[in-house]
Amino acid sequence: MAIATINPATGQTVDTFKAFAPAEIDARIARAAEAFTEYRRTTFAQRAEWMRAAAGKVDAASDEIAKIMTLEMGKPIKQAAAEAAKCAAAMRFYADNAEKFLADTQFDPQSVSAGKAYIRWQPIGPVLAIMPWNFPFWQVVRFAAPALMAGNVCLLKHASNVPKTALRLQDVFLDAGFPPDAFQTLLVGSDAIEQILTDARVVAVTLTGSEAAGRSVAAIAGREIKKSVLELGGSDPFIVMPSADLAKAAEVATTARCQNNGQSCIAAKRFIVHAEVMAQFQDLFVENMSALRVGDPADDRTDVGPLATEQGRRDIEEQIEDAVGKGATVLCGGKRADGAGWFYHPTVITGITREMRMYGEEVFGPVAQLYPVADIEEAIRLANDTSFGLGSNAWTGDPGEQRRFISELDAGQVFVNGMTTSYPALPFGGVKSSGYGRELADLGIREFCNAKTVWIG
Incomplete structure (x- = not known):
């Protein structure tokens, strides 16, 4: 994939970038290794000063940063501005808490x-951080802020369709006063990952991306005996029980499925609803999804912008076509928007069976699968019947049902009567293939x- 900025609202190429040659990659790694020898000796107070300055840089340039994200991956501008603000908050969180988190752990x-x-x-x-395009600032900052505050240095291999965002991130840390090579953006394609990760000077890797990418990177890291952290796909359940506030659940469900144009690993994707309230919830949900405004992501009034890539839209179309061909019913949407760009209408589809691709695959766009269930046992069984285990949502006012969902849902996170999201103060990650x-x-x-054990006689 070429390293290029392509506006997904128009399909037009805005700018292209030349990938680093192997010699340049080697030089950048050497600079990172050299920087670490000094940077690791800096104090928490010094690093916190730089990190707070970085947060200030993000706040001061939030409009510009939001426009870059919207240009490169189609995020609605109001959501892009919120992402920038969240990044600044995370930077301040780690500036304030890193020293406490990494204080010596005492034993008797x-x-x-x-x-x-x-x-x-x-x-x-x-x-090495291998990051995706869907939250192009946040995904990087939530790794880089703690890593830099711990005294590590960062090499960023960002997605090839967000190079301007990647370079802007580098500028943020440099302008804030961090040493020049403490955070570096590497303009490289996926074909360069093995060269970087097998270099002895690179000690670990974190990846947020697809299951296939995670397997590939984990295999290299395992062979090289290097630490890896993986945040992969999700097919999160959103369970609605009879005691739930149905109007609120349907409202949140709409946001949970379509925020970021439906392109979020922790977006709710499978809506599992008790048969007793299925008809009422379905009517509310379809009405809400149909009312979303699809259009120019640079317009503040837009709710849903384009898919980030042309291939992403094709993938959704193929999944929908497969499901409908095998008997599923589209309740709203189910088609691309007319005109230029990679737009797809918010969709609700029901009648999904195991034979359909989307039953077992992640659907990365504004497409909601609706499943009726008879009771809590069936809800939990269906929710767990997936290879993924990232987030989960359960809507119920019954304390006993809440306890069961918390205990029995196979996921890294369970959000009860609320939408799965990430907070700097809460751990984030998954289980199974997530x-x-x-x-x-x-x-x-x-x-x-x-975690160095120290014993003093």
């Missing part, structure tokens, strides 16, 4: 026959640290 010295015993959390070196490891909170900053 008498139990190990020592005068002192503790864990010292130390940085490990240059970490990946392993955690981002954010205290767990996230410790992923790329050496």
Whole structure:
């Protein structure tokens, strides 16, 4: 895939970039390794000063940053502005909390026959981040902020369709005062990942992306005996029980499915509704989805912009065609918008069976699958009948049902009576084919640290 900015609202190429040659990649890795030798010795206070300055840079340039994201991947401009603000908040969160999160973990010295015993959390070196286009600032910042605050240095291989965003991120950290090579954007394609990850100077990798990409990167990291963290796809359930506030559930369901044009790993994708309230919820949900405004993502009034890539829209069309051909029913949408760009109308589809591709695949766009169930047992069984396990939503006012969903849903996160999202203060990650490891909170900053045991007699 060429490294290029292509406006998904028009399909027109805006700019192209030359990929780094192998020699340039080697030089960049060398600079990162050299930077780490000094950067790891900086204090938490110094790093926090730089990180707060970076947050200020993002706030000051939020309009510009939002326009770049919208131009490159079609995110509605109001959502892009919210993403920039979230990044600044995460930077300040780690500036405020990193030293506490990485304070020595003390143990009872008498139990190990020592005068002192503790864990010292130390940085490990240059970490490669392979990041996706769907949240092009947030996905990077939620790795980079804790990694930099821990004392690591970062090498970013961003998605090839968001090069301007990737370079703007590099500028943010440089302009904030971080050492020049503490955060570097590498303009490379996926064919360069193996060269980077097999380099002995690169000590670990984190990837957010597809299951196929995760398997490939994890295989290389495993062969090289390097730490990896993977955040992969999702097919999150959104369960609605009779005791739920149906109007609120349908409202949140619409946002949960169509935010970011439906292109989110933790977007609700499978709407599992108790038969007792199915008809009422379906009417509300279809009405809400049909009312969404599809159009120019640079317009503040737009709810749903284009898919980020032409291939992404083709994938959705093929999944819909397969389902309808095997008996599924489209309740609204189910077609591309007329005119230029890669737009697709918000869609609700029902009658999904195991033989259909979308039953087992992630649908990465504004397409909601609607499933009726007879009881909580069937709801849980259907929710877990997927290879993915990233997020999950359960809507119920019954405390007993809430306890069961929390205990029995196979997912990295369970949100009860609310929409799955990410917060700097909460760990984020999945199980099964949705990946392993955690981002954010205290767990996230410790992923790329050496937990060094210290025993003093």
